[in-house]
Amino acid sequence: MKNEIKSLTGLRGVVALWVTFFHFFSFKNNLIESIIGKGYVAVDIFFVLSAFLLTVSYSEKFKVLNFKGVQTFYKKRVNRIYPVYIISVIVIALFFVEVSKTKFLINAALIQCFFNPNYLLNIVYWSLSTEWICYLIFPFLLCFVVRYKIRGEILIIASLALRFILPYLPDTLHIGSDVPMQIGKSSKYLDIPYGLNSLVRTISSYLLGMGVVTVSAIKIKKDGYFIYIAIILSVLLLYTTRGLFFIPLLSAFIIKILYEGGQSFVKTFLESKAIYMLGNISYSLYIIHYIVRKQYVVLVDIMFLNNLLLISFSLILSYFSYILIERKVKIFKV
Template sequence: MSFDGVQKFYKKRINRIYPVYFFSVIFTILFIAKNPSLPVFLINALLVQCFFHHNYLLNIVYWSLSTEWICYLIFPFILWVIIRYKINGWFLIIFGLGLRAILHYATYPYFDYVPFNIDRSSNYLDISFGKISLVRTVSSYFLGIGIAFLPELKVKKSNFFLYGVVVLFFYYSIRKKVYSLFLCYQQ
């Protein structure tokens, strides 16, 4: 990992995301937004909406770009630490799952200033506003990096059925459904 590699990474990300995104922000400001302010424009133009209340979003889908953008900014540093200290892929997966686990007990997604509480959020994967959405995205990055760093994992065509079963398990577990061989019922 070199400075030139990191610079190339950032250039690719900027060229991939920012031109269309910036056009979208300008279009929304000019034709859709009602009474936009300079702070709202700057927060959206700089892709830092995940640090602010959802009222600063010009478009509901911008939250994911904001969290991904922040992850792109920190990704080379995370990767450097992982490579430098030879952090095991399983540790990264466990860390990512641990971050996901705390999302159950996170603050109400629309109000980051609410103190940490123990109420369980039933829709913790639907959190799309505020700093906790960034935690959710970072946990996904750690899961992905951890899987990529597993030396024993080889993707084989013969295992695609197994991969599909695992994906379906996670999909239905998120939806709070319990499946057995013969019955399907809502929990």
């Protein structure tokens, strides 16, 4: 794998900020709301990016699986996601929500996706749970793909098939389906953040990220015009409902271009210092912003300004979380 691709780190930052605005704002202006209000799609882009980078990094290493290699992979994944995560779980349990031992353990173990959404301590935890499950199966899935030379096109088709059936799956595919959910079913197309359905959603995005790495039909040209076409098309699709189906696929192409293609205005923007730093703190921001959001703190009477201040506060907290926890705290020595 190449050294860090700063534009992909920057992309992660933009996507995290999109999710943050989605949770904080609801606009009456349809032109703006059609973009901000579709921020849940950004989570799928996170998954695609994660799968892409893991596939690029481990395709050679996981041609043949061995215990030490898989163990090292798991340790790195724990080091990456667990310190900030478990601290946030503890903070919520101590200061913000009354939590039973069962609820705490389910969240601490990152297995929320198997249970009734009532067990979620933070609404964004569903995605961390499903991604953790994908981490567990990833070495074996990638080994299978590499060993049997599964074409990228097949993975993409499988991904689209899973995404197509998502809206038709039962809503009760979780432990505790007999207990009414505290959160109702979203009216937004493919906004599925609970139960085994959310795991299917994540696996679908992972297959996209894995497939686009090797798909032979995509040839990257140095002029980079395709990235502008893909971005414009993605924005236009946000003004549709069913068109959202294709945004994760387009994001996979964009990620591949940023990784393999030449310099472009988009790449330069994503590599800028501010956006790159936003990318570095994006994981902490993803977790922290909704904790801040749920406290309903009123600093000023103007709601729009109040939310901007709370987002700014979330960014500050995320920066310190990145500096003091993400960069410093490692559970395993690797």
